[in-house]
Amino acid sequence: MHLSRLAPNLISPDVLRDLADLQQVHRRVMEGFGDAEGPGRLAHGVLWRWDADPGRPPVLYVQSETPPDWSRLPAGYLAEQARTRDLSEIRDILHAGRRFSFRLVASATRSIPSERISATDRPRGKRVPIGDPEGQLQWLDQQGERHGFLIEKSGSGRADIRVNTLPRGSGRRAKGQVTVTPVRFEGRLAITDPDAFWAAFTTGIGRAKAYGCGLLTLARP
Structure with missing residues (x-):
């Protein structure tokens, strides 16, 4: 695994255009892997x-299984040289009970029933952003249960975490407009299942992973 830090x-x-369009940022990121147009995010493990x-x-920040080559970016795109570090050693220190400070930007959503088109139509849930902080924390707790980590609590029993809803982003793709309302979580977690946690760390958490969500970064507490 590799983590790159790019200062635009x-x-x-080119940067100003990318900042206004999530789909364009996705294409730009994939240029670092020689795959700007192909469906290569999963092939390269990119978040x-x-x-x-x-x-x-x-x-x-760009995380990937494939080593990137940021020299493919347009001239003048970066304000300083890209920095890339190897994350392979992290897997060896993921043990049950190990604590980390973390930051996660995710698309926290819930499903609501949608109207049936006909009596025989099978109802499908519609995904909508969770707007309230309590609901966002509940979403994160559910992700922790699924992905092998536990959010630490303060002395009062509340989650020791900062939650911020970030500005909505959008982009245009072949199938139409995509809109994402990201939420940033910052706090401390404890690992409960190292294998499940590593899978989430490498593949991302939640939806909209092609559009700037799902990347979990760790630091010592």
């Missing part, structure tokens, strides 16, 4: 996200 040049026309902390310019 904010006066580059990405924008990090924009207050008072700092945005940074693009």
